[in-house]
Amino acid sequence: MRSTTLALLVTSTALTAVTGLPAQSAMPSLADATLGALSALNADHPKPQPFILVSDDEEDDDDEEDHEDDDEDEGQGGLRHQAPAATVTPPANGLFGNGTPPQVKVN
């Protein structure tokens, strides 16, 4: 029983060594990959480059919409901006005469 167990252990170790070690050596390690990438970067910069602290600040004001400009909305009548008073004649709805243009005052 004891010799059988020992034989199985030796066999499995031998199989692992034969198949696993070549496979592992064929895989580039993560460290190797990182070093490779850095080497590629440094290829353009012969001199050693200082480390740069990259901010992880997610704020990006450029993407914020300007909600203050509410006047840009379009009316349901398809008119983007209705003309202010006295800049054009009032609508021809039969309510207005042809006299003085509208005058407005707020007190």
Add this chain to the structure above:
Amino acid sequence: MKSLLAALAFTTALTAPGLALARPVTLTTTLTNYGGGGAYLALYVTDAKGTYKGSLWMAGKKTKYYKHMIDWHRATGGNAAEVNGITGASVGAGRTLEITLDLADALFDAGYTLHIDAAVEDMRESPSEITVPLTTSGAGKAVRGRRYISTFQYGL
């Protein structure tokens, strides 16, 4: 000479009715101190059957808020062209809006009613807060509002 006088009389006869067809009317709306932002006001007219005839004034320029003038919006579909050339700024609480318009004489004593819809941001809408018949006898008489409008009156 006679033909000149005849021509003058003829053109005067043609022009005079046109001059008498409209008159300046001052619409004065005083708001209450409701404690909110500027009020949007839609002033418009319906006929004796309640059918929308046209707008007289829109206080407030942002068309996206026009849907809150509920009765006006229902009648016009929110068509901003209805208030083209008759639009001004919204009116602050406690302020008085005074508009003078050249209005057709035919609007008075003919069953027409002036309506004012009011709306304030983050506050309740107030459709037809003012409804006042347009009559010559009603000129100068103040009408009280329900929510945002303290008084309204028109002067001929």
